[in-house]
Amino acid sequence: MLAVVVTPNPPPMHTAATDPPSSSLSAPLRTLLRSFGQIVLQPNAATGACMLGAWLLSEPRLLGAALIGAIAANVSAMLAGSADADLRAGLLGFNGALAGLTAYSFISDPARASAVAILAATATAWLLRPWSRWLRVRGLGYLSSPCLIVTWLWLPLIASRSLSAGPYAAQPLDAMRFVSGVLAGVAQTGFASGAPAGVLVLLGIAAASRKHALYALGGATLASAAQLLLGASLASFDAGLSGFNGALTALALADSGYAAMLGGIAMSVLLQAVALHCSWLTMTAPFVLATWSIQSLRRRLA
Template identity: 50%
Template sequence: MSSPATVRAASADSAASLAEPLRTLLRSLGQIVLQKHAGTGACVLAALALCDWRLACAALMGAAAANVCALLGRAPFDAIRDGLAGFNGALAGLAAFTFAADTATAFALALLAAAFSAWIGTPMVRGLGRVRLAVYSAPCLAATWLWMALGASGEHAALTPVSVPTALNAADAFAGLMSGVAQTVFASGTLPGIVLLAGIAWSSRRAAAYALGGAALASVLEYLAGAPPASFAAGLCGFNGALAALAASALGPRAAICATMLAAALHLAASRLGLPAMTAPFALAGWCVHLAWRLPLRPRQPTTPTARQES
């Protein structure tokens, strides 16, 4: 018969063995908003559950599938542990449950897209790493656009026509801003946005400020440019700006503002063309700003002294 001390030791070992995979899963969710923090991931999960419990399940399922596939594909262990191998799978699962026609189709597409994102994620990371760029959501975008192009999602909803902006009161503006933060993880609503912003602040208050500022700037720019009020209210005008600001935050405020403005312009153009851009504007803006900030500034030519100056 086992002694109480042996039972307690076995229980502690079992809890420790389960804790690390759970932290890895939560870090995968946190990496959706560019934060390597399990607490941020827990808040992402809570925000999704507040919006729709199916989204929370989709994110967990996608992240778990991607992490398993990355492990089988011998991806770097550090990348898996930090959540970098799983967050695109979580995004792929969220995209499937957002755009698929029915739950059964969404379930199948979530698993397939998450596995595919993990499969192509490693070579994408290596390729972009050669030019010192992050992969961002490129694997998820590739997987989702593939099944969309194959018509696996069924009929798409018609694009909301562009209308002239109408006046918003402070409550509506705040709700749209918080929805813009929430839409970074395919959620919507004031409370999910607040919970998600708190999760980012749990990891970094500076990052939370950039996310909020990016969402606000992009929302205002797209709204003034003629985005439908319904899109503003749902947060569709702000989420690419929030992510772009986070992506460029390491370069400073000017870079974050430039990235946010570029992401807003790209998202608005894609919306006008009826293209399912999702997070592509943020990824493109992040890459462009990081590349632009590496360009060497042309040094000023020294002024050659004139004969009068020499004398």
């Protein structure tokens, strides 16, 4: 990846919609589904539909959270005068969906979670234009950084619980358990949990790009294995918390070459391990920082 050509102003995410032209879905629904698909960097309505299925299979309240966040962000982006092409590609709604999912993951009371989800999603939409402009000048995409910034502002004040790695399972780490943990890592890219949800997410990515689906699976596998070697708990591995940053980094750098993609995954693993050692709550920050680092390095070497 370090040897490939870098465009002066790379887009923040994949921008071209990849749905079949014969799709009968209405434009607003396609926009909403693409917002969900952009969580895993795929501007595809089928990907978004699979994300919906993963949330339903994992925890139905996550579906409501994603809907609240995406709708609030898309409406706010429209009011802010954002580009229609970005809106249709789902680029303006996915951080809102992530903000909604984050609120519901950390706040147990549904009413309070809904209120925070709407406010946080709206904040990501208004932050997006100046923040993405600042990053674009430096050749960087915004990825999930708007959601991270907004979440870190409200989380110390409101959150009533933390993300749990789930109960510890005493069974030995065999091949089946490893595969299940890797798939759970893929599911955690969208806050879903469990191997079946991970399979649905992979199918959704494959609907847009089989290559990207393989890279996401490979990134989750490498990151999960590396985190285990670095001392991550089996409970964290089983919950998928060891692999999702690696999967997202692989997706973000999928079109940049193997060397840079592997370097990005390695960097995300190290950043997550350091954060875990220091008891920092990072969410997708290792993915964002690793991707930015590789993009900046490629820009300098170009």
